Structures are given as C-alpha cells and as structure tokens.
Amino acid sequence: MQNCIETNGLTKKFGKKTALKDFDLTVELGGIHAIVGSNGAGKSTLFRLLLGVTTPTSGSAMLLGNDCQSLTPDVRGRVGYVNEEHTLPAWMTAGSVKKFQQSFYPQWNENIYKSVVGYFDVDPKQKVSGLSRGERAGLNLAMALAQSPNLLILDEPTLGLDVVARQSFLEAVMFTETEGNTTIIYCSHQMEEIERVADKLIIMEKGVLQNNSSPDAFVSRISYWIADFGGKMPAREKIPGFLSARDIDGIHHVMVADQDKSFGSVLTQLGATAVTPNTVNLERAVNAFLTKNHNTPGSINAGSQG
C-alpha cells in the first residue's frame, strides 16, 4: 500500500530549540489518522514541513510520494489543509469565497460541498468576517472536502467550537471519510473526538514519535492497577513502564505501559498487599502517556520528571 506521508530522520531546529528530532513517520493511505500531543510537541511544525512552508534542518519528508520541499501545484491540489483558525478571506462573502476556491479545483465535488455545508447554517451572502466560528469552520471544511483531496490535514479544526458545531463537524468528517476516498490526518486535543473518528493514533511528544498504531492497540499497551502499599509507594524508577500514579485514600492507582498480566506480581514483590487490575479508556491512556514526561514545577525543582 502506498504511503501518503513518509518522513525519515526529519529534524527541525529553531535556533537552540529542537521542534522535531529524527522523526520517522509512515502514514498509509486511507482512514482517519489522529495526531495527538501536548502543546509544543511539534505537530504544527510537522504540518508546516509536510506542506513545504518550512525547510527541515535535516531529514526528509514525502507527501503522496513527493518531496515536501518541491511540491508541485498538482500535488498541492490533492492535499487539503484546514488550520485551527479556519483562515479564509475575511473581506469576501461566503458565496464568493466558495466560488473563488472552486476555481482552483477542477475535481470540485458540489454534492460533498452541499452535504457538508448543510450541517452548518452558512448564509452565502454573509461576509466571512461576520460568520460565527462554527459557520466558518463548516464552510472551511466543506470547501476542503469538496476539493476531493487524496489527503486532508485538519489541524485542531474544532478548537473553540461549541458542542453543536463540533458534533456537526465530526459528522461531516466521518461522512466524507465514508463517501470519499480521502485520507484524513486529524490533529486534536479532544480525546472523545479521537476515540470516535480515529482509525490510527499517532502520539508525538517533544518532537519525537511515541506511538503509531490503532487506538485499541495503543490502549492495550496501557494497564491500570490499584495497589495497597501500606502508605508509601516505592520509588517510581523501580516500577517498570511507570506512567503515573495517584494516591486515593492511601490506595495507589498506578498506570503503566507495555506490561502484561504478570505485572501484578511485580507490584506484590514491591510490597503491595492487594493488587487489582483495571480497564482504561483511550483518554486516560493518552493523558497518562503524555503527562509522563510533562514538566511540572515540582519535577523541575526535584530534577526529575513524573
């Protein structure tokens, strides 16, 4: 199967700050691929590199089999991009923006446009600057999807949308994924959205790729244990795959990665008297994964992370 995105050793530095480091990512054609990561993880930098508006410090990136540094108009026409601001010409009316955008894409699918924009209440005579954030997002998504792209990159498209608009947006995305032949890269901080739409989950952390698998496969890597250590939990370094722990009424709730059922005996050996395995959902799993190396004032002061 052809890859729609392929990066090899992709590194981007801004002065002394490294935004992406030896980033190797392969995204196959088809499906919805969710990208999650905390702020500063390098998601937007990755998109800018993929779209060729930033040059990598080293490494390479390919989009639909083409070098991102020399994307032709033809390739650009096959890749849609929607950013979190839903950038559109604010001085034009919704109708004229649609006409304007349509002029660039011979493959424009009017049915998709109408179907998607139908989720939102967009008046074609209204200036873009006068649209609500949800309407603007809907118009932007409708146009991006009507371009019939092979690949659609959505960078936090539901940021700032209310529940209704977000719901409409997700339905529109799923409609297109089902109807069209579009691979969607969906970047979001909203886990319930990811859980709902994603076929693949890509996790980035501090410019490094941490996971690229299905959400289920990722969740299966994370296990959640309740253990009674009689007050004091052993040092985190001693717990293999440690992600996070919470002390609730003297009982410790421990989240670990990549541990099998025998992990219970590990906890027992570390002094736990009662050990109970538990299920974990995607949101908790991702949160635990991302908070593992997240700096906190305490961790900075202590010179350790956790």
Place this chain on the structure above:
Amino acid sequence: MFELYKSEFSRYRKWSLILLGALLGVFLLVSKLKPILEGDALQNFAFTAFAVMGGLIFGVVQMLLHKRTNNWTYLVHRPLSAHKIYAAIAGAGFTVVFIAVALPWWIMTTSLDLFTNNVVDNRHYVYPLFLLLTSYITYLIGSLVILNPNKGVIALLIMLYAVLAPAPDSTLTQFLPSLAFVGVFLYLNFMSFKPDLSTHTKKPLAIILMAVPMSLGLAFLLMLSTAVFYHIPLFILDKHPDNHPVKGSYSYLWAEVTPAKRLAYALEGSDHPKAAYFIKQVELADEGYISPDHWTFPRRGQMYNKDRQFALRDSTSNTSWQFSHDSMLLEGRNVTTRQRVGVVGMNGFLDSADLATSADRFDEVPFMVGDKLLATTKVIYSVNFADRVLTVKFKPEAGEYFISRPQPNTKPDYASVATNKRTLIFDKAEFFDENILVVPEYSLPHPVDPANITYCWTFQLVDGYLFLCHGRDYFGFGRGGTELIHAKLGGTMEMIARREYTVRKLPSWVNNFNDIVSPAATYLSAPVLRWIEPAETGNFTFTELRAREFEPYIYVLMIMFQIFSVIAAFLMARRHSLNKAQTATWLVLTAALSLPALVAFFLMNPWRVEKADS
C-alpha cells in the same frame, strides 16, 4: 490566477477608491488656490512623498498580512505555482497603486484638458505615469522587505535617487531607470516568493541583481560612517578641522570672514605689484557672486513639475502667458475670463495659434526670467505685452551658447549669464527692461573648465570688477584653487594671481573613503546619473573618473579592501556551504564592489549556520 487577483484586489478596492476620491478632493481644493498644474516645490514634495511612502507602506502591509503563519499557508498551499500566486498579488498591488496614485491625476488632467481653457500638453499626462512607476518601485521594495530574509533590502531605496533627483535629458532617461528598477525588483520578488520565506536567494542572477544595487546603498552608508569614527569623535575632542581651519587649505577661504581677508588669503605669495592695492580696494567694495556652472535647461516634453516658472504674467492686461510644449508657443489667456488672447512665437505675437507656421514655433523650450524675459540656450528675448512685441535682447556669438541661466545680483547691481566660453555681466536695469537691447559690460573668458568652478566672487572696483573664481577641483580632481582676475572698464582682462591649495583640510582617506571602500560603486553610479542629466557635471563621466589621481596610499587601501573582501567572502561561502556558482558569484561581486559587497554577503545570508548534527 485571475480569481486570486480579483480576491486580492477586492481586499483593497474600498481603500483605493477612498484615496482616489480624497485626492480628487485635494485637487479641487488646490485648484481654488493656484493652478493645479503649476509644479511648485511644496506640491511636488507632497505628491511625491505620498507616492513613495504610500507605495512602500502598502507593499509592507500587504505582505505582512499574508506572512502570518496560517495566512501564508492558506495563500501558498493551492494548486497554483508560487510565481502565479505572486503575479496575482503583485498585479492586484499594481491596480491599487494605479487607482490611488495615478488615476486621480489622469482624471484631473483629462478634465482640465476637456473642460477648461488651460494649457494641457502631452507631458501633463506623463507625470502620473512617473508617479505610478515611482510608487510601484517602492511598493515592490516594501514587499521585498517582507518576502526576502535579506536584512538589507531596505538599502535598495537608494535607487530612488536616480528616479527622483535628476532632471532627465530625455523621455528615455526619464523612464528607463524606473522601468529597469520595476523589472529588477519584480524579478527579485518573484524569486523571493516561495513557500518557505526563511530560505535565502540562491540563484546567481538574483544574487547579482540584489547585491549590486544594495552595494551602492551600502557604499553610501559606509561613506557616511566616517561621521561615526572620524568626524564626531574629533568634534567631541574639539579637534575637528571645521572648528580649527587648516591654513593653506582650500576650505580656509571660508574661515576668512571678510572679503578683504579672503582676497588676502588668495593672494598669499603673490608678487603682483597691486596685490596690496586690491586688498585695500575690496575692503570697501560690494561683493556678489556668479555661478558659471552648467544648468539643465528645460527640454521639450519634460514633466511639468520640473518647470521653474509657470507663466509670464502681465498685470496691465491681466493676462497670463504659459508655454505649451505641444505647440511650442507661449499661449496667452485672460486671467479672469480664461479667454485666449493670442500666442507668442519666435517671430513675435500672433492673434491665434492657428496662424503660427513652423517658423514661428520655438525650436527650444524657453525658460522664463522674471515677468518679461524668455531665454533659450541661444537667445534671450524680451516680451513687451503692451505693444505686443518680442525683441531679441541678446544673442551670443556663433558657436557660443548659454550654459547657465541669467542671474540677477543685487549688490552690486548687475545681471550675469555664462556661455560655454565666457561669463557676461550686464547692467541690471537694462537687462530687465523689455525695450532695451543689451550688450555685456564685461566679458570674462572662463579661466578653467566652468565645471571646475564652484562660483566666482565679484568685487566692484572704481575701474571695473575683480573676479575671485574658485573651486574644490579648480586645477583638476582634488586640486582646489583660486584665481583672481581684474576685468577693467573697456574690456581688458588681467590675471592677477592663481593659487593652488596643496594642504588638505581632511586626510585623503577621509575625503576619498567612498572610493577606498568601493571604487566600482562610483563608476557604476556617477556615469549613469550623468547620462540621465548631462548638465550635472558633479557626476563624473567614465573619462573624468579615470583621469582622477589619488595619493599612492589610497590605491594601496583600495587594493587591501578588495583583497580582504574577496578572502572574507570565500571563507564565508565555505562556511555557508555555498555551491560553486554561488561562491564564484560572490567572489566576482566582492572583487568588483569590494567592502559593500562583503556587507551585502552578510545581509543576504543567514547569520547563524545551522548544523544538523550540532
């Protein structure tokens, strides 16, 4: 691409139309106060400044709005090549500049042409074209400042000097530089408009087209830098030659505040028997001055803002006489009724322009002196409006032509004019009386090439005039000098004394710093400016530049700077891992343009070299 152009234009359409309306309002207001097509200095400055600053600000703002990260991605990520996207943006920019800057002028000029009796020539329609090109040049520089990571793009504004400063000799020299700059800056913008704006220009042609004009600007800035490391420190230490004049130098002339002392300084070392007598005479003499240097005469079809005078005015008949470049006649109108009252041709008054034959039309555009004189390079005419008579007031000898305009002097009372051979002095009252033919009272053959004479002081004596002519380059490049000539009543001339000032006020390296840091910059700019305006002798030709002689150590410094620049450019090119073509381009540029090209290298390349593995 056209859709993008339309979208971009629609963004600024309202503002450009507001400016169009505002300018038309301003024209209406100004036309109530004075003839709008009269090119006075304040009006010229205001509209030129509007065109220059408006274009620059618009170019910067337009690109800044696109450059925001998300806006930029939205702009460039579409199935259009970067060149087509920029063409649409720059095309919209041109339309906006056209509507806001040039169109109001064309509307106003056409209205005056169609609905009034004013003189409206083809040249009046040319002025908006000049404003349009000037404004579009600054627009392109403004957008280049934002699009190109080069930190010295703003230095390209120096090129405006060639567009704004000279009085061009022809329509070709008027517009060729502007069109060339538009072409070059458009090309540089096309090269700079790429998805990743942080990457520097790599094409050798783009490097050359960017580095050469930048180097000219940087050479000027480097020349000004002597203020920082020489002039200002010496002023602070109170040791600057301006505060402590250097005796024996040319500039010491101005340290002597009285004419007699100045004359005494010029006569130092003279063994002329009447030297002391002249110094004594000058103590009581009236002092005037004459500039025999070349003046740019008006040319047919020149832009009206270059006119020195709008019209001759006859208050008795309440008529105004304006020269038409199209008809080559002086056309008269009643100031109140605007009715035509006849024309003046080379052979005198006519009742109507329709009666003028080709022999009646002036063969050169005359310029006006006061209210009654007209002058070309060959003849000075006086106009008697009451009797409707045109008289040849003075005509130089065959092979002789005027190089300066008539200059009235108040004390002593005389009028002077310089020809290519001599300086003539007339009785002032006679010169400006329309009924009197004049002959010069004094005729002073130019002691040296008039281009080398800054001006001549004149001192009126009982038996004639003393001329103290002087110039920084009086005896040749850098050889300041004075020459004292006694012009006696009756026409005889006697050279009293010549003096060359061999002591320099400033060290040669300060005086010639621009040549030291970049000999080629002078060779590139001065002859071009001279080509645009040949009468501006301050800009040397190639031949004049080659004839200059410097002190030997100046040549050594020139060579040292060039070698240093080449070596430094080579080392920097290696550090930046430039390819062979780019390295060769920079080596040629630094070898030719020396230090300014090296500075351009630093500005046109990243200051920090990013290493992937560091």
